[in-house]
Amino acid sequence: xxxxxxxxxxxxxxxxxxxxxxxxxxxxxxxxxxxxxxxxxxxxxxxxxxxxxxxxxxxxxxxxxxxxxxxxxxxxxxxxxxxxxxxxxxxxxxxxxxxxxxxxxxxxxxxxxxxxxxxxxxxxxxxxxxxxxxxxxxxxxxxxxxxxxxxxxxxxxxxxxxxxxxxxxxxxxxxxxxxxxxxxxxxxxxxxxxxxxxxxxxxxxxxxxxxxxxxxxxxxxxxxxxxxxxxxxxxxxxxxxxxxxxxxxxxxxxxxxxxxxxxxxxxxxxxxxxxxxxxxxxxxxxxxxxxxxxxxxxxxxxxxxxxxxxxxxxxxxxxxxxxxxxxxxxxxxxxxxxxxxxxxxxxxxxxxxxxxxxxxxxxxxxxxxxxxxxxxxxxxxxxxxxxxxxxxxxxxxxxxxxxxxxxxxxxxxxxxxxxx
Amino acid sequence: xxxxxxxxxxxxxxxxxxxxxxxxxxxxxxxxxxxxxxxxxxxxxxxxxxxxxxxxxxxxxxxxxxxxxxxxxxxxxxxxxxxxxxxxxxxxxxxxxxxxxxxxxxxxxxxxxxxxxxxxxxxxxxxxxxxxxxxxxxxxxxxxxxxxxxxxxxxxxxxxxxxxxxxxxxxx
Numbered sequence: 315x316x317x318x319x320x321x322x323x324x325x326x327x328x329x330x331x332x333x334x335x336x337x338x339x340x341x342x343x344x345x346x347x348x349x350x351x352x353x354x355x356x357x358x359x360x361x362x363x364x365x366x367x368x369x370x371x372x373x374x375x376x377x378x379x380x381x382x383x384x385x386x387x388x389x390x391x392x393x394x395x396x397x398x399x400x401x402x403x404x405x406x407x408x409x410x411x412x413x414x415x416x417x418x419x420x421x422x423x424x425x426x427x428x429x430x431x432x433x434x435x436x437x438x439x440x441x442x443x444x445x446x447x448x449x450x451x452x453x454x455x456x457x458x459x460x461x462x463x464x465x466x467x468x469x470x471x472x473x474x475x476x477x478x479x480x481x482x483x484x485x486x487x488x489x490x491x492x493x494x495x496x497x498x499x500x501x502x503x504x505x506x507x508x509x510x511x512x513x514x515x516x517x518x519x520x521x522x523x524x525x526x527x528x529x530x531x532x533x534x535x536x537x538x539x540x541x542x543x544x545x546x547x548x549x550x551x552x553x554x555x556x557x558x559x560x561x562x563x564x565x566x567x568x569x570x571x572x573x574x575x576x577x578x579x580x581x582x583x584x585x586x587x588x589x590x591x592x593x594x595x596x597x598x599x600x601x602x603x604x605x606x607x608x609x610x611x612x613x614x615x616x617x618x619x620x621x622x623x624x625x626x627x628x629x630x631x632x633x634x635x636x637x638x639x640x641x642x643x644x645x646x647x648x649x650x651x652x653x654x655x656x657x658x659x660x661x662x663x664x665x666x667x668x669x670x671x672x673x674x675x676x677x678x679x680x681x682x683x684x685x686x687x688x689x690x691x692x693x694x695x696x697x698x699x700x701x702x703x704x705x706x707x708x709x710x711x712x713x714x715x716x717x718x719x720x721x722x723x724x725x726x727x728x729x730x731x732x733x734x
Numbered sequence: 735x736x737x738x739x740x741x742x743x744x745x746x747x748x749x750x751x752x753x754x755x756x757x758x759x760x761x762x763x764x765x766x767x768x769x770x771x772x773x774x775x776x777x778x779x780x781x782x783x784x785x786x787x788x789x790x791x792x793x794x795x796x797x798x799x800x801x802x803x804x805x806x807x808x809x810x811x812x813x814x815x816x817x818x819x820x821x822x823x824x825x826x827x828x829x830x831x832x833x834x835x836x837x838x839x840x841x842x843x844x845x846x847x848x849x850x851x852x853x854x855x856x857x858x859x860x861x862x863x864x865x866x867x868x869x870x871x872x873x874x875x876x877x878x879x880x881x882x883x884x885x886x887x888x889x890x891x892x893x894x895x896x897x898x899x900x901x902x903x904x905x906x
Contacts, residue, residue: 384879393889556852557852558851573829677823694774696773700856
């Protein structure tokens with residue numbers, strides 16, 4: 315699997331535990347000694363990003379055994395979505411990953427559109443891309459804030475949340491809600507973009523790169539930060555691919571892979587951006603990838619604001635798309651369509667599709683099966699956080715208990731998405 | 735083996751005994767080095783509702799339950815109750831994808847692909863937990879999202895929504 319043959323070897327062979335790839339088992343000689351202490355880390359612990367439980371075997375300070383236990387936030391989203399019409403099921407998607415909600419919404423809507431064979435107007439496509447990138451910045455900011463907080467850089471939290479709040483203000487301007495906007499509709503957008511948005515968004519584009527400079531000034535060359543992130547949580551490119559890692563974790567292991575460029579969706583083939591790749595495969599590399607992605611996402615937002623096409627923001631297909639509000643008073647057909655879509659929902663042709671987007675955490679997939687009726691037969695999300703946690707055992711080899719927090723943090727998992 | 739093309743996606747259906755062989759061929763000969771997802775689906779009751787023209791379910795018409803109208807036409811029948819779909823990706827130019835699909839009935843097993851793609855570990859545990867599909871040769875076949883002592887498999891079609899036992903429900 316020579317993906318990046320020029321990358322340096324960060325370790326020989328594979329470090330994936332065997333026979334269970336996700337469980338690091340205590341070595342035979344240590345198992346009989348009385349010096350190994352089993353500690354339950356979580357499910358309620360301030361640094362586990364939610365309700366992750368790690369069962370850790372410690373030999374002094376060293377982590378010699380590890381198993382991740384999940385499921386504490388299982389809410390049955392997929393089962394619920396099977397009970398709702400396609401139209402209502404969109405509401406569930408953003409709640410799965412509550413930090414990158416628009417990307418979740420997007421992947422589900424794209425999957426339904428693929429089944430329907432629906433053409434989306436270009437204004438909606440560009441607006442979706444703009445919001446998906448704002449959402450990426452939002453998600454990376456929350457990651458940076460909390461990951462730095464866990465390692466003691468408390469002020470990072472305030473700085474990052476300052477900019478995060480500006481993004482939430484933008485979402486509020488567009489969709490009326492700050493989180494879980496449910497702004498993407500099958501066929502386009504729920505509403506047109508309010509005119510005041512563009513000026514505010516342009517202001518944000520100006521502020522954000524300077525804010526990233528501030529973050530870097532605070533921690534990029536900070537001795538403590540470097541000491542606690544460099545050379546830790548190693549994951550080689552081959553191990554990362556074998557473990558199905560994606561997104562910043564994969565790119566920090568030297569694999570030049572980004573779905574936005576490898577398999578362009580929306581309008582990503584028409585904008586200019588760079589995919590940051592680092593070879594070291596450690597916590598610091600993952601941090602660097604995300605920092606550079608912040609800058610690249612700002613660039614995409616800037617281009618989207620500048621080049622936003624005009625025209626309709628939702629498709630014309632009246633069997634799927636709600637008619638304009640004002641028509642309901644004058645047109646009998648519009649009223650019927652509105653009533654049918656809201657009560658029964660629209661039918662989606664029989665078939666199965668697997669749609670993917672590059673979410674802030676990596677490849678976010680959505681497998682949708684339709685039986686031709688008004689409700690999804692099956693919805694399955696491929697959650698990048700779920701997969702990222704599989705790599706904890708590999709990353710945590712030879713780690714100390716204090717490094718564990720930095721390593722788990724660097725995988726950027728959102729438990730809502732892990733447990734779904 | 736059967737290859738189908740729908741919505742621009744390729745589905746390769748194989749018999750379960752040859753699943754590992756097919757997976758190795760796809761990984762080593764055709765370069766699908768990345769297992770993206772394992773999705774199990776339950777097709778119990780597939781196409782059992784009425785066809786358009788009637789409105790309602792087998793219990794009759796229910797105005798309070800939306801979406802009780804039947805299909806426009808009956809969907810194509812499925813060979814077995816469960817499908818297990820492996821979504822594969824080749825990390826190279828063009829990002830080729832393929833869906834490897836196996837079909838099983840309730841008491842049948844699927845060979846585990848953990849030895850082919852280590853990432854299958856948790857995906858297969860999830861499929862077991864949610865759908866009750868057993869993977870032969872999985873090194874750690876346990877529940878993953880539900881409790882170890884949970885009864886039933888929640889994403890099966892015969893598992894009712896809101897059907898978990900609650901204390902005091904039904905008591906006066």
